[in-house]
Amino acid sequence: MRNPTVQHFPQRQPFDCGEDEIEGIGNYHLTDNDHDEAETIWDPLQLAASSGNLVEVNALLADGRNPNALPQGWYGKTALQVAALHGHLAVVQVLLASGAQVDAPGGNNGGRTALTLAAGATTVAHQVQSTIIDRLLHEGADVNHPPHPYMGRTPVQAAAEGGNLTILRCLVALGGDIRAPAAKTSGRTALQAAAEQQHIEFVVFLLQQGVVVTEDDMRVSQNKAGVTALQAAASVGNKKLVKTLVDAGANVNAKGSRFNGCSALGAAAGGDFVDIIWMLIDAGADLDQVEGNHGRTAMQVARVRGSMNAVRVLKDAAQRRAYMSSDIDHILTSSNA
CATH class of the missing domain: 1.25.40.20 (Ankyrin repeat-containing domain)
Incomplete structure (x- = not known):
């Protein structure tokens, strides 16, 4: 069974001044066959968490399924990560209660923690998103978890990209680093992410909080x-x-x-x-x-x-x-x- 609801990252990146396909950069030029190879079979618990099927999640956990099964495929996610991304609050709560690792790394490409994925989610109701983030933080999620080298984001960078200013303010108030450097490949600082997604209020907020534009540009x-x-x-x-x-x-x-x-x-x-x-x-x-x-x-x-x-x-x-x-x-x- 394949994952029917895969969403690699909450945001796509519109900026690209080149025309050529270069090996190793993103999946912008992947063909359907490439996707078939990229999306290998997910763990049944990850599939159930992705679709928000609480009954199946409970059954699988009762049957001894590991809530910390490793991500599968290029853009794989743990059960907790994919539940957090899609806003399945009840599933998130059950997984945390079952011992899911809150800061487990994601897949090989652009792996993001559950908090980072939740902070950048764009299709989840804000109240649900906030509640999921509160639960993850309560369980000790790292508000400054460093980004994966490839297309990674910190929680603050993801929030700046995602579009929920309340989440961004919350993470910053808890010590989230607004100046954290971007990932080495296809990375974005918080300011760059906000600008790319045209979140002007976010840009103004970050500048008011002390981000220096020229320093932000340096790397x-x-x-x-x-x-x-x-x-x-x-x-x-x-x-x-x-x-x-x-x-x-x-x-x-x-x-x-x-x-x-x-x-x-x-x-x-x-x-x-x-x-x-x-x-x-x-x-x-x-x-x-x-x-x-x-x-x-x-x-x-x-x-x-x-x-x-x-x-x-x-x-x-x-x-x-x-x-x-x-x-x-x-x-x-x-x-x-």
């Missing part, structure tokens, strides 16, 4: 498929969010990720977001900045993506810059004559 260029908060905001064309981050001191020319990365200007150009392009140029964006393993400028990103409005605007900006530069040279030459 992005060293990671695979990383993104600064400003690059994420530019990639989705959110003017209010871009302005908020620029006003907070975001570096418009911060380096992009070494895999599929690009500048904030390149991100806006790829999405054909003309207003964002002008905002970034006015803030000092470098038209010639080259980023990522593709080594592309914003103009090249726009051409690859077929963003012809962006191409036109970037050409116009380059011509204006050249005109201003020649004008300044003329003035300097005249003054030295």
